[in-house]
Amino acid sequence: xxxAGRRRFxxxxxxxxxxxATGAAMGTAQARDLVVALKTEPTSMDPQYHxxxxxxxxSQTLFDPLVCGDxxxxxxxxxxxxxxxxxxxxxxxxxxxxxxxxxxPLTADDVVFTLNRVPKVPNSPSSFKVxxxxxxxxxxVDPLTVRITTSEPYPLLAINMVGLPIMSAKAMAGSAPEGKxxxxxxxxxxxxGAGPYKFVSWKRGAEIVFERNPHYWGPKPAWDKxxxxxxxxxxxxxxxxxxGDVDLIEDxxxxxxxxxxxxPKLRVETKASNRVIYVALDxxxxxxxxITDTGGKNPLLDKRVREALSLAIDREALVARxxxxxxxxxxxxxxxxxxxxxxxxxxxxxxxxxxxxxxLKEAGYPNGFTMVLGTPxxxxxNDSKVAQTIAAMWTRxxxxxxxxxxxxxxxxxxRDSYAYSAYMAGWGTAxxxxxxxxxxxxxxxxxxxGVGTTNRSRYSNPEMDKLVESSAAMMNDxxxxxxxxxxxxIAMADFAMLPIHFEHSVWAMKKNVRFQGRADQQTMVQYATxxx
Amino acid sequence: MLTFIIRRxxxxxxxxxxxxxxxxVGLYVVGDPVSMMASPEATELDREEIRRNFGLxxxxxxxxxxxxxxALRLDFGRSFLTGQPAMGLILERMPATLELACVAMLMALxxxxxxGIWAGLKPTAWSTxxxxxxxxxxxxxxxxxxxxxxxMVFAVYLGWLPASGRGQVAQLGPxxxxxxxxxxxxxILLPALTIAMAKCALIIRVTRAATREALPMDYIKFAQxxxxxxGRILRVHLLKNILxxxxxxxxxxxxxxxxxAVVTETIFAWPGMGKLLLDSIITLDRPVVxxxxxxxxxxxxxxxxxxxxxxxxxxPRVRLQEAKA
Numbered sequence: 113x114x115x116a117g118r119r120r121f122x123x124x125x126x127x128x129x130x131x132x133a134t135g136a137a138m139g140t141a142q143a144r145d146l147v148v149a150l151k152t153e154p155t156s157m158d159p160q161y162h163x164x165x166x167x168x169x170x171s172q173t174l175f176d177p178l179v180c181g182d183x184x185x186x187x188x189x190x191x192x193x194x195x196x197x198x199x200x201x202x203x204x205x206x207x208x209x210x211x212x213x214x215x216x217p218l219t220a221d222d223v224v225f226t227l228n229r230v231p232k233v234p235n236s237p238s239s240f241k242v243x244x245x246x247x248x249x250x251x252x253v254d255p256l257t258v259r260i261t262t263s264e265p266y267p268l269l270a271i272n273m274v275g276l277p278i279m280s281a282k283a284m285a286g287s288a289p290e291g292k293x294x295x296x297x298x299x300x301x302x303x304x305g306a307g308p309y310k311f312v313s314w315k316r317g318a319e320i321v322f323e324r325n326p327h328y329w330g331p332k333p334a335w336d337k338x339x340x341x342x343x344x345x346x347x348x349x350x351x352x353x354x355x356g357d358v359d360l361i362e363d364x365x366x367x368x369x370x371x372x373x374x375x376p377k378l379r380v381e382t383k384a385s386n387r388v389i390y391v392a393l394d395x396x397x398x399x400x401x402x403i404t405d406t407g408g409k410n411p412l413l414d415k416r417v418r419e420a421l422s423l424a425i426d427r428e429a430l431v432a433r434x435x436x437x438x439x440x441x442x443x444x445x446x447x448x449x450x451x452x453x454x455x456x457x458x459x460x461x462x463x464x465x466x467x468x469x470x471x472l473k474e475a476g477y478p479n480g481f482t483m484v485l486g487t488p489x490x491x492x493x494n495d496s497k498v499a500q501t502i503a504a505m506w507t508r509x510x511x512x513x514x515x516x517x518x519x520x521x522x523x524x525x526x527r528d529s530y531a532y533s534a535y536m537a538g539w540g541t542a543x544x545x546x547x548x549x550x551x552x553x554x555x556x557x558x559x560x561x562g563v564g565t566t567n568r569s570r571y572s573n574p575e576m577d578k579l580v581e582s583s584a585a586m587m588n589d590x591x592x593x594x595x596x597x598x599x600x601x602i603a604m605a606d607f608a609m610l611p612i613h614f615e616h617s618v619w620a621m622k623k624n625v626r627f628q629g630r631a632d633q634q635t636m637v638q639y640a641t642x643x644x
Numbered sequence: 645m646l647t648f649i650i651r652r653x654x655x656x657x658x659x660x661x662x663x664x665x666x667x668x669v670g671l672y673v674v675g676d677p678v679s680m681m682a683s684p685e686a687t688e689l690d691r692e693e694i695r696r697n698f699g700l701x702x703x704x705x706x707x708x709x710x711x712x713x714x715a716l717r718l719d720f721g722r723s724f725l726t727g728q729p730a731m732g733l734i735l736e737r738m739p740a741t742l743e744l745a746c747v748a749m750l751m752a753l754x755x756x757x758x759x760g761i762w763a764g765l766k767p768t769a770w771s772t773x774x775x776x777x778x779x780x781x782x783x784x785x786x787x788x789x790x791x792x793x794x795x796m797v798f799a800v801y802l803g804w805l806p807a808s809g810r811g812q813v814a815q816l817g818p819x820x821x822x823x824x825x826x827x828x829x830x831x832i833l834l835p836a837l838t839i840a841m842a843k844c845a846l847i848i849r850v851t852r853a854a855t856r857e858a859l860p861m862d863y864i865k866f867a868q869x870x871x872x873x874x875g876r877i878l879r880v881h882l883l884k885n886i887l888x889x890x891x892x893x894x895x896x897x898x899x900x901x902x903x904x905a906v907v908t909e910t911i912f913a914w915p916g917m918g919k920l921l922l923d924s925i926i927t928l929d930r931p932v933v934x935x936x937x938x939x940x941x942x943x944x945x946x947x948x949x950x951x952x953x954x955x956x957x958x959x960p961r962v963r964l965q966e967a968k969a
Contacts, residue, residue, distance in 0.1 A: 235698070348795070
């Protein structure tokens, strides 16, 4: 009797198992679909709501901008066939055959609508207005010509257009000032673009589905359907790829790379990115909050001390051991040959602990001092491990360093209230050129001009400031690049900030998928093709 | 009975108010949501504008007062990050979590109670030792490890089940459920098993203890003496009397699973609300965190209330009016 009772309990479970096995067999993806595991779900489908990588990489797949950035962020014609700047007036010639995914043609009026909508989007947590700096007026000259007037000569306008993909004025018609609202766009209403794929559905937290845009003006997109699935846990992303659930994953953990590379069914793609990991050193005044043993002095004001700290760091070893080889040691804040990077700073200086000790002695700190290094934990690849290693290297030359690792939210709060004498952070140069990097990180902070916004070390060098500021008006690319390279050399000779390494972005995929990585770390499916 | 329920609901309101205040202060101390949201290139002026838009420039007390006055009208504000109503975002994901919790707890119950009774009836048998050792493993193995191992074995090596996601769902009224499709079952099985293992271990232990306590009772002996079959004794006399502790544990654990299935949901990329909470805490999306916790407090109070009501149904000696919550 008792045994019979137990069997009754077991039966439903067996049935479920059998059912499940059949389900798995039926659920296999078809050959021409691409399933991508994203590490972060976008916050919205509105291409003008939140300037954030997870959002931008998807909206750039639905909507083509006037100008596209290629894998190295070099501007190339997209919806605009050509453009030219004449002082403050820019003229963009549109490609005549561009159609939206609903089949209607893309005209200059759509461009005007798109650019004018940006400031009207309410409650944007991170506005796209940064791409419209200095823009005064946008006009449609004829259906295929757009004229943009800036308040002063502004060479970055073309590259800024990459951030503003073109929306359809007709599909966006609505009663709100911004046309269709962000909420409407999130449900797919109004999501009509001229990109290679078009929107099908979004189930928050579960999946986003795109399909091929039949009206696409460019080469035929490689996939019938693209399914994005947010899988935030890195180990779970790898497991999903190994199990064959997904075809392409972002950011596999560095510890797993060796194993993934050896797997004959998989392929690993890496791409040097423009995200630099740096250490900022407080150069504001004395005393500095995280430094003790110096009798109230701030040793970081002394260039020799900053040089000593830089020389103490063995960047090669750091990249090889802590970063698993997927990073490049950095000698400046943007890798050469990106725009405005100096060709004299292509190789990081070799570590030299003896010279570091000598410099510290010369600066009057023969016994070093004690310092705290702040770092976020979980924002950049292996961030707290990298900071620990740097702290150990500094301690070796006499600067006794402990690290203060915090969740990103806490770290940024501390950093923004100048609570650190030294902190490690990262900077991804969205425009792919040096003026963005220097303006944000090293130019003397000026609220009215909107520069030096992330210069928390408060480094200030009028010579470098002037070079960067004057470069902003140089319409000649060669002259501008030279001025920025010079500015970069000045800052690095000052040891204004210590560049550590450039992160590499890593993607892992099945053998039958090919994906070209991008320097801006974005996963854009138009760069994924079938391998056989 | 009615006064009892009303009193419980009033208490829930008080807890919700206190808790929302704590969360407000807590998140305020942790960091500035604007520095998590704004693009790093945003100027100070941009940041100030964002702060103004979300009302973050006002004193904390005023922000809280505004929140409370809206909350009384059941408006919990909009998520900073997505601009969507916070409660809507949570309710959208709640069915997935509830479904997972129900399947997991049902699995735990269907396996745990019979095994527990068996272990209680045969305390010295080899099979019982096996069950008890297994149950120790069940609740001492960490959840995320069990989940990853299940994925490794069933999805990666054997390839029987998919590793993650929710798969196809079928619509049942307003609810979309995966248990109605085969694909859905294949996906819910592993995460549910991960949760069920720990919960099952607990239920086995409780059932066994209750069984051993009930066995020497006079009514069991009397039933035996009457010559009733064991099956009838178990079902009618034993099971009825050991149900109270099982219901208690089941209720508490069910609430736990719904509120904090975060780890399992993250590993299996299950689109439930636990993952939403985690993401919102990381990005300091205060409206979502507050709305989530308010909902969970309400839910836990409701589960406890239901358990108390069940007591009075199962055991006529229990009177709700006297119960102190």
